[in-house]
């Protein structure tokens with residue numbers, strides 16, 4: 001708005017005001033879509049957008065909130081009211097550009113007799129795709145600029161419109177804006193659906209006035225905006241007092257009112273009258289958080305958004321010391337203990353172990369113990385320490401990092417476990433999963449005495465975070481394992497817009513070994529719980545201490561026929577777990 005405010009004459013200002021009032025009136029009176037007049041019922045947020053003739057406009061919006069309708073209307077308005085104007089429409093891909101021109105712009109013109117007349121078009125006039133010229137002297141150029149703005153070189157325009165701006169090449173805007181260098185009053189309009197906050201769409205939005213639809217709570221007067229915090233089970237609710245909100249009573253409030261760049265609008269599905277609340281809830285359930293924020297809320301995802309907040313993690317902490325052995329764990333859960341191990345490596349990472357359990361049919365994942373061993377520990381020393389802890393808890397299954405040097409560490413661990421229980425090696429029992437991360441889950445394959453198991457990295461790490469967020473996780477108190485807390489809180493989530501999944505990563509300076517140990521433990525505990533559900537014999541387990549387990553006999557008839565009879569030990573679990581449980585003394 002600065003462009004018109006400073007030195008413009010009174011006449012110029014009033015002309016701008018008149019045009020400002022006119023755009024929406026123009027759209028509603030002149031434009032027909034499929035024979036119908038254009039109307040904007042229950043869209044109070046449309047007023048300011050349709051009255052905004054700022055030099056720069058950015059619309060950051062979720063998918064399908066009538067962005068294209070706005071762009072087509074705006075183009076037609078300019079073509080008609082400023083004869084001789086040249087408009088450059090750019091989107092990333094040729095198909096997108098073509099689709100906008102043929103399915104949005106052409107119908108808006110062709111179906112509206114008054115528009116055709118104003119532009120001087122005959123009734124059956126055929127419109128072109130890449131360069132539309134109208135008898136009144138106005139023109140539209142349509143181009144794609146995914147890799148660069150080169151396709152627009154040589155074009156001279158008054159208005160530049162970039163649709164799906166987030167997918168244009170970063171740094172393209174200045175190249176595209178060169179087309180406006182001869183314009184008397186250049187206008188740039190950017191629209192798009194957000195991705196990461198580092199994206200240039202977000203940068204433009206931050207430069208703008210960044211208007212957000214603000215709904216004042218009738219009960220507590222709190223000013224709410226349509227984001228995650230107002231999604232209630234029955235409708236939009238106040239983020240403070242939880243009472244229902246009336247989205248229709250909202251108004252635009254500039255987050256950055258002193259912007260000299262131009263006007264920005266954030267529009268999303270929570271404001272759109274045609275989107276059912278149940279469909280919002282369904283997508284919140286179906287989509288991962290980043291996609292939901294991008295496509296439904298029209299919000300950028302923070303780069304490296306913290307996967308968990310400290311409060312979310314602390315909400316799962318128990319208020320008691322972490323157990324040192326299985327005897328400190330309630331009898332009913334002692335039988336289901338598993339360990340997840342992330343081996344330390346040359347990179348100076350720690351060896352980390354998480355001991356946990358899941359009761360069959362219960363979503364709760366309990367992590368009883370988190371322990372990290374010193375950095376740069378000699379591998380054999382680390383293996384012995386892990387074996388000793390597994391023994392103290394009598395864990396039934398171990399899932400350990402099976403990638404790279406993890407394979408060596410796992411063989412060593414088997415040896416150390418076998419030192420007390422020769423049956424492990426002589427009996428050929430497989431009780432150790434060597435975990436490899438992949439894009440999706442695979443089936444276990446035998447690798448010597450280890451079962452190699454590929455698990456979907458994002459799925460299982462994300463699954464652990466989801467359990468924490470939903471309160472389906474119990475963890476040791478922070479005082480007993482502060483380094484585990486800092487390792488888990490180190491994790492960041494990035495949204496991969498190509499695969500539409502979340503990628504988890506951690507800063508190089510901050511290890512996240514305990515996150516992986518806990519994820520492996522979750523995998524092992526889930527498999528054990530599934531097996532236990534399928535095997536009702538599990539219910540007969542009652543408080544057998546690990547020391548007893550070591551001497552307990554396997555349930556009769558459950559040993560595989562091909563397996564030699566071995567000294568029973570607490571590690572006697574197999575891939576499917578079926579029939580490998582001990583039924584007590």
Ligand SMILES: [Zn+2]
Pocket residue numbers: 217218219220221222238239240241242243
């Ligand atoms: Zn309230």
